[in-house]
Amino acid sequence: GQNIDQPTEMTATEGAIVQINCTYQTSGFNGLFWYQQHAGEAPTFLSYNVLDGLEEKGRFSSFLSRSKGYSYLLLKELQMKDSASYLCAVKSDTGGFKTIFGAGTRLFVKA
């Protein structure tokens, strides 16, 4: 079956670093996404990893280990506007085109 796990909620302090983990069990793995979704708004694309390793993009970095079925999103120098849900999603090419989303991690950034 297809399964994606990520923590439901996390809290961190402004200026700090937070790591949001995602583990997955899927067949036909073909890449992993992270999306950010503010309350009441559309998800917006943050990153896409298909090879093992760390991809850095400004304050946000995403890591993938295909052998371990594991990814994390690292947010540095947290700002209040980073309070949002972060969705981990896996692209699978088994049984046709599919992008499978996790339930999301709601991040609260406090002053």
Added chain:
Amino acid sequence: ETGVTQTPRHLVMGMTNKKSLKCEQHLGHNAMYWYKQSAKKPLELMFVYSLEERVENNSVPSRFSPECPNSSHLFLHLHTLQPEDSALYLCASSQDIGEETQYFGPGTRLLVL
């Protein structure tokens, strides 16, 4: 602004009503998607269209009927819905099927009474 618009933004309907959700993308993309997002649940892919042809239908009940008249427009026709269909319905597009980045519209928040 992601280049994907949806109307209406909010909709309240009775179980016997018929309504339609509209999505329009201004990005020149070839693939469009409907997702359902319920509270505290993962995004669920409902339908995928590529060049106006449906390529994916994830066991969605027939009370949801998609229509893609051209590559820029996507509709979701609703009839005889149930209260458990209340959710946020998101439209997305990508350059092609399998393209890594999907661009989402703001969604239609639907309440079925």
